[in-house]
Amino acid sequence: MMRKMKAQETTALHAQNVRKSFGTRSNVQQVLKGIDLRVEEGEFIGIMGPSGSGKTTLLNVLATIDRATEGTILIGGSDISKMRDAKMAAFRRSQLGFIFQDYNLLDTLTVKENILLPVTLGKRGNKKAEDEFQTIADSLGITELADKYPHEISGGQKQRTAAARALINQPSMVFADEPTGALDSKSASSLLGNLADVNEQRSVTIMMVTHDPLASSYCSRVAFLKDGQIYSELYKGAKTRQAFFQEILNVQAVLGGDSVDAL
DSSP: OOOOOOSSOOEEEEEEEEEEEEEETTEEEEEEEEEEEEEETTOEEEEEOSTTSSHHHHHHHHTTSSOOSEEEEEETTEEGGGOOHHHHHHHHHHHEEEEETTOOOOTTSOHHHHHHHHHHHHTOOHHHHHHHHHHHHHHHTOGGGTTOOGGGSOHHHHHHHHHHHHHTTOOSEEEEESTTTTSOHHHHHHHHHHHHHHHHHHOOOEEEEOSOHHHHTTSSEEEEEETTEEEEEEEOTTOOHHHHHHHHHHHHHHHOOOOOOOO
16 A cells, blocks of 8 residues: 655755765775755655665765765754764754664663663653554564563564664654665565555655665665765656566666565
8 A cells, every 4th residue: 555645745854965085185085976865754765776886875974873074964954964973962862763784782671671772761751652662563563572682582573673673762764774684585574564564654764775676675765876876766656566676676787786586
């Protein structure tokens, strides 16, 4: 089922002329070369590109993990490119969610405690946090895991726990960096289906960097990077996931990248 279009779309993220360089004056490597990108609220956008194209660097600067060398980045109307470190850290905690390939769960905390950790740090009300936990845990199918520890659950369950932790603060955006990279195909498909459902049902804005066209086929739009610039974009629209997957494969074949089996 397609998500209903809002009467007026609102921009979740707007990046203008974003550049990122590394190195010293005598040996500068320009990784991002003037990225312009707009993401609307409720979009599920994938970022793809061959190795060295700048996709992880782009996610890092958009997600406040690193600073751009030049350019303007607005998230929910806030200009993160002008924020001082302390204000940016507070913005990151309250407004952004993160899902990484290696889960980043604390072994000494239960699944529920890991999920609620951002709430604990943010000092939100216990009742509201508990209600949000139940809603998210139900949507990701991990309610029965609440009292288990990370070493007692599978990789796929760990990643769904990480996803729930990213969503618990109702962030403006969720950034996912190769979230299926450590999962088997069944667990990956389950996680991606869960993320697509959360995106559709809760209008959560998600940006996912991935090398995997199968993962990108769950997105509503895919932006392809090449040599630090946006090379092309694909929109899913009313296409089936299988048809969108094939279109992604076609672009990837032109850009170069790992091949995968068909759906």
